[in-house]
Amino acid sequence: MTGKDGFLRMVDRDSRELLYEMPITTRQNADQEPTVSGVHICPGLLGGVEWSGPALDPKSNTLFVVSVDWCGIFKKMASPPQFALNTHYYGGSVTPDARDQAKGWLFAIDAGTGEVRWRRQWPTPLVAGLTATSGGMLFTGDLDNNFLAIDAHNGKTLYSFNTGGSIGGSVISYELDGKQYAATSSGVISGFFGGSGTSAVIIFALP
Numbered sequence: 001m002t003g004k005d006g007f008l009r010m011v012d013r014d015s016r017e018l019l020y021e022m023p024i025t026t027r028q029n030a031d032q033e034p035t036v037s038g039v040h041i042c043p044g045l046l047g048g049v050e051w052s053g054p055a056l057d058p059k060s061n062t063l064f065v066v067s068v069d070w071c072g073i074f075k076k077m078a079s080p081p082q083f084a085l086n087t088h089y090y091g092g093s094v095t096p097d098a099r100d101q102a103k104g105w106l107f108a109i110d111a112g113t114g115e116v117r118w119r120r121q122w123p124t125p126l127v128a129g130l131t132a133t134s135g136g137m138l139f140t141g142d143l144d145n146n147f148l149a150i151d152a153h154n155g156k157t158l159y160s161f162n163t164g165g166s167i168g169g170s171v172i173s174y175e176l177d178g179k180q181y182a183a184t185s186s187g188v189i190s191g192f193f194g195g196s197g198t199s200a201v202i203i204f205a206l207p
Helices: none
Strands: 007-011 018-023 039-041 055-057 062-069 072-076 092-096 103-110 116-122 137-141 146-151 157-162 171-176 179-186 200-205
Touching: 137 171, 137 179, 146 179
Parallel strands: none
Antiparallel strands: 007 018, 039 072, 055 062, 062 103, 072 092, 103 116, 137 146, 146 157, 171 179, 179 200
């Protein structure tokens, strides 16, 4: 399992024993309490793993994980804020680093041991879903509007297509009449991550 704290954890389903835990984002001052003057903390409010969980290739027993480095300055108020009905009650604030400092990570991890088989840093946060295929391909997308086909064995990008919109949702692969397809959505992602482009569903046919 993954989370916004920037860790991947493997837990035994029956005994609930923690088998291993490993960082998959930059972690800096992550366990430090915010102060009135502010503490720079990574992975930050928008960091870690967002809404897309890991993908598993059972043939190679490899987990593929995308994550985000987007640190920020966390401050707490000198005194607790006055409670007001129907408003947020934070007791502090977060100022994310400049957007151009936000990066992404793509990891390939041995599911049994937690050993990193390969990893790549991305120029943008990676929040889109990952789909691993039996043919050794990974399908995903990024905030630079690119749909990506990646070699699951080494992380090399084999194919990239600019969809005209940011990709932050899931990617699916399916067969129809003996032909394989891959599909994703593109466009504005969220109020936090922004994005661009008209909302669209993009479908690719494999040769």
